Amino acid sequence: AAGEMVKIRYSLIPYLYSEFLKAALHDEMMFRPLAFDFPEDKKILDCKDQFMYGPSLLICPVLNAGDRKREVYLPSGKRWIDFWTGENYEGGQTIVADAPIERIPVYVPAGSIIPMNVSLLMNPDSSAPVEVRVYQGADGRFELYEDDGETFDCERGEYSSIPFMWNEKKRTLTIRKRRGAYKGMSKEREFRVVLVSSEKGRGVEKNSPDKVVKYVGKKVDIKL
Numbered sequence: 001a002a003g004e005m006v007k008i009r010y011s012l013i014p015y016l017y018s019e020f021l022k023a024a025l026h027d028e029m030m031f032r033p034l035a036f037d038f039p040e041d042k043k044i045l046d047c048k049d050q051f052m053y054g055p056s057l058l059i060c061p062v063l064n065a066g067d068r069k070r071e072v073y074l075p076s077g078k079r080w081i082d083f084w085t086g087e088n089y090e091g092g093q094t095i096v097a098d099a100p101i102e103r104i105p106v107y108v109p110a111g112s113i114i115p116m117n118v119s120l121l122m123n124p125d126s127s128a129p130v131e132v133r134v135y136q137g138a139d140g141r142f143e144l145y146e147d148d149g150e151t152f153d154c155e156r157g158e159y160s161s162i163p164f165m166w167n168e169k170k171r172t173l174t175i176r177k178r179r180g181a182y183k184g185m186s187k188e189r190e191f192r193v194v195l196v197s198s199e200k201g202r203g204v205e206k207n208s209p210d211k212v213v214k215y216v217g218k219k220v221d222i223k224l
Helices: 002-011 013-026 042-046
Strands: 051-053 069-074 079-082 088-090 093-098 106-109 113-117 130-134 140-146 159-167 172-175 179-181 189-195 211-215 220-223
Touching: 002 013, 002 113, 013 113, 013 140, 088 093, 113 140, 113 159, 172 211, 211 220
Parallel strands: 130 189
Antiparallel strands: 069 093, 079 088, 079 106, 113 130, 140 159, 159 172, 159 179, 172 220, 189 211
């Protein structure tokens, strides 16, 4: 169980690092109550044991010893995808989620774009491939922030950001022009795009990509 959690932590480093760097640069909150993202949904006011981890991960901890299931409220106005199974749920309802010993319930709003490490090394080289998971069902965007991973030079503007945009109707992922740069930055990146479904893009499993993109810092549209 601990091994699976270590794997998921290292896999999610591109997403987590981006969000922490963005939070530091723009005074945003990484961990936040549901009201921060879903102010229109009054039911979340009673929901004190779930939280958002950045914009794309709804974390639902298991707080009672021995529990292997728990109730989860999915905020209204969005569809939600089970991070572990790829199963879809309509928002605005309470479901009973499986919570086996090796994982806690995690849900992703439709339209999310989550970059993940292919390598499980702590700090893979900046040229290492990145898996880009697209959670279908709505338009969405994500900005991949990166720096040298070692210094605080980001505070002086030494970082890059790569905007990703998913157009649900056109089935197109657009990677826009890279902004900024930092010392040691790789000029070319390999992005392995995976459309998440109940068959692919679940948990920490390895995936065959739907498209492989060689990105050199210029705008590119990927039809999926």
